[in-house]
Amino acid sequence: MVSSIILAAGLSSRMGIANKLLLTYKGKTVIEYVAEAILNAGIAEVIMVTGHEAAELQAAVKKLPIVLAHNTNYDQGITSSIQQGTRSATGTGYMICLSDMVTITSAEYRELVVFFEATFLQDEKCICLPVYKNQRGNPVIFSSYYKEALLLNNEQEGCRNIVQFNKEHVYLKEMNMPHVLQDFDYMEDFKKIAGV
Numbered sequence: 157m158v159s160s161i162i163l164a165a166g167l168s169s170r171m172g173i174a175n176k177l178l179l180t181y182k183g184k185t186v187i188e189y190v191a192e193a194i195l196n197a198g199i200a201e202v203i204m205v206t207g208h209e210a211a212e213l214q215a216a217v218k219k220l221p222i223v224l225a226h227n228t229n230y231d232q233g234i235t236s237s238i239q240q241g242t243r244s245a246t247g248t249g250y251m252i253c254l255s256d257m258v259t260i261t262s263a264e265y266r267e268l269v270v271f272f273e274a275t276f277l278q279d280e281k282c283i284c285l286p287v288y289k290n291q292r293g294n295p296v297i298f299s300s301y302y303k304e305a306l307l308l309n310n311e312q313e314g315c316r317n318i319v320q321f322n323k324e325h326v327y328l329k330e331m332n333m334p335h336v337l338q339d340f341d342y343m344e345d346f347k348k349i350a351g352v
Contacts (some may be wrong), residue, residue, distance in 0.1 A: 157248060157268070158269045158297060160199045161241030162191060162222075164255040165230035175209050176215065176340065181258050185216040190255055195220060196352075197265035199251070203244050205237040206230075229286055233312030236352040242306045248276060249284075250306070253295045259349060265295075271329045272297040277310025281325040283318075286336040292328070311339030 164177055164187055177187040184192070187204075194202055202222040206213050207230025214224060227240040240251055249272050251265075264286075272284045276299060284297040298306065302318060311317050319326060340346045 157200055158251050158272060159201040159203060159245035159247030160194050160251045162204040162253045162255050163212055163234060163237045165227045165237040167208045177255055178212060179346060183315060186258055187213055187255055188216050189258055191217050191220050191222055192255050193260060193262045194253060194265055197264035201247055203241045205241045230271055234314050235309055235312050238309050238315060242303060248300050249295045251295045253272045254339050256339045259338045264335060268297060268329060275327050281323055283322060283326050285328055285330050288327045288331045288334045288337055291337055
């Protein structure tokens with residue numbers, strides 16, 4: 157089983173006054189849209205890590221069957237949120253999902269999970285990454301073998317170091333669309349993605 161960890165704790169500071177996860181995308185908040193896409197991929201355990209504006213984000217997903225994990229250290233970087241989610245995860249794999257990647261479809265999340273599950277049977281230390289035209293994207297799925305490494309990681313801005321140190325266990329999944337590369341930090345980026 158794969159546990160999905162949605163990172164939704166950040167300050168969203170580059171968007172100006174708006175929390176990008178509470179913007180409206182196709183009639184829903186960004187965070188609700190992304191969480192539903194992951195749930196609809198058939199992932200049983202979905203954990204959302206909150207921090208900044210936690211109450212508003214919780215309200216946005218209150219109807220969804222997800223586990224909430226609050227990161228009190230969210231201002232210390234994305235790694236602290238990955239660690240908070242990892243503590244709650246019970247799967248054999250941890251799919252680290254960025255909360256602003258609205259273009260990734262449920263079918264694409266499912267494709268990545270199926271790829272991980274097949275790879276895990278061959279290599280219990282696998283790390284699976286999506287790729288589009290030689291560009292690595294997100295979400296990354298870490299085998300639970302790396303739980304301790306993830307929890308002890310002292311790099312503030314993610315887990316690239318763990319990927320680098322374990323290159324022989326990294327497996328790439330070629331994707332048909334660039335969705336795994338498309339997140340947004342600025343309002344103009346969001347408007348392009350949303351088509352407004």
